[in-house]
Structures are given as structure tokens and as C-alpha cells.
Amino acid sequence: MMIQQPKPLTVKRDLPRPSDAQIAAFQAIPTGFVADALAGRGVLAPAIKPLLEGNLPFHAAGPAVTAHNSPGDLLATLAALNDVQKGDIVVATVCGHQGNAAAGDLVMAMLKNGGGAALVTDGPMRDLSGIVDVGLPVWCTGLSPASPSTSGPGTVGLPIQIGGQxxxxxxxxxxxxxxxxVVPLGEIDTVLATLDTIRAAEAAYDAEIRAGRKVSRKALDVLSDGRTDFL
Known part of the structure; x- marks a missing residue:
């Protein structure tokens, strides 16, 4: 028997945050460009997808506020709303639990009231029509009508594992x-500098394709420089 029961929540205060200029620089940048700038790192598992029903927005960029929930629970996500600043994205893990919703329209409405930009979770959502009415974007694993519990334990503000990252x-x-x-806070400036090169390369390649290119330069090089065995 435990002499003292653990508290249901652990919350880290004074969360780090990128500068306003860093946040602004990622607005409207495609995820493909960001992933390329990270050399393929930082991409969440493809099971975490945007809800696209009802013309919900499908682009968001902002600082993470993390929440770690026990499977089937919601308490840490609810507590994370207390730390949301304008433009933040709540990233909430339920340890991949699919047996009930990770959140619903009421959470999304409170997130919007607090100035949040989006929710990312590795569980399903519920109350789709209400989420559409709120109008904030959500990335999740699908939909479920089952409600989560609010018992904990959970953490807010501490590092989490979600979608393989x-x-x-x-x-x-x-x-x-x-x-x-996901762009680690300490790598933001490096990624932003690399994005300029990626944009230029992508624009040049697009122009070549519009002009009629049929085979990539990479493939043509391998085909012509002795690195190919022809049978």
C-alpha cells in the first residue's frame, strides 16, 4: 500500500516559447518544406490527420503546449488550457488510446476562447458538428462518441512522446x-534559414517541370554516370 497517493497533475510553469518573429515566419509554410529542412525528422505518424469536415481550417503553426494524459483520460489536456497563450497549439497524448475520444467540442471552444490555434492528439475526437461550429483545426486519429475520464494522472508542460516523436x-x-x-525550439533559426534554400530549389524544379521535364535530374545522373547496370 502506498503511504501517500500521487497527485493527479504535475504542471511545469514558465514554459519556453519562440519569439513572435519566429512564430510568424512559419505561417503558411507547407509541412513538406519544414520536413525537408529537418532532413525528414520531426514528422508525426500519419495516423494523426487533420479533420477536414465542414470546411475546418487545415493549416496551423504555433508553439506547443504539451499534455500527457493517461489512456482514456482528459485531465492534463483540460489543465493545459490554463497555460495557452495566443497562437499556441495544444499537443496532447493519450498514449495512443483509441477506445474513447481524447477531446471534443467543449475543449475546442475553451481553446479558442484562450486564443489557441489548434489541437494535435494521438486519439480520436468527438462532437464533430460542435467542432465544426468552433472552427479551430484539429489533427487526430479519427472520431469516437465515447467520452474520456478526468481522473489523471497527467502532466502539463513536460516533454511527451506522440506519433513517434x-x-x-x-x-x-x-x-x-x-x-x-515538430521543430525543436533550439533548431528554429537553423530550419528557417534552410527553408529559403528549399523554397528556391522547389521553385526552380517546378519551373523545369512546367517547361516539359519528364525525368528527374537525379535519375538521369545515375543513369548516365556509370552507376547503373544495364541488362
Missing amino acids: CVSSGDMIVADRDGVV
């Missing part, structure tokens, strides 16, 4: 139709 509060989250990418 580690996410810390203050990391930049960039999400769109293709999925979700």
Missing part, C-alpha cells in the same frame, strides 16, 4: 493536410 513545450508545430511536423 518527442515534443517539448515551446517547440514549433507546423501542421497541414499532409500531417504534423
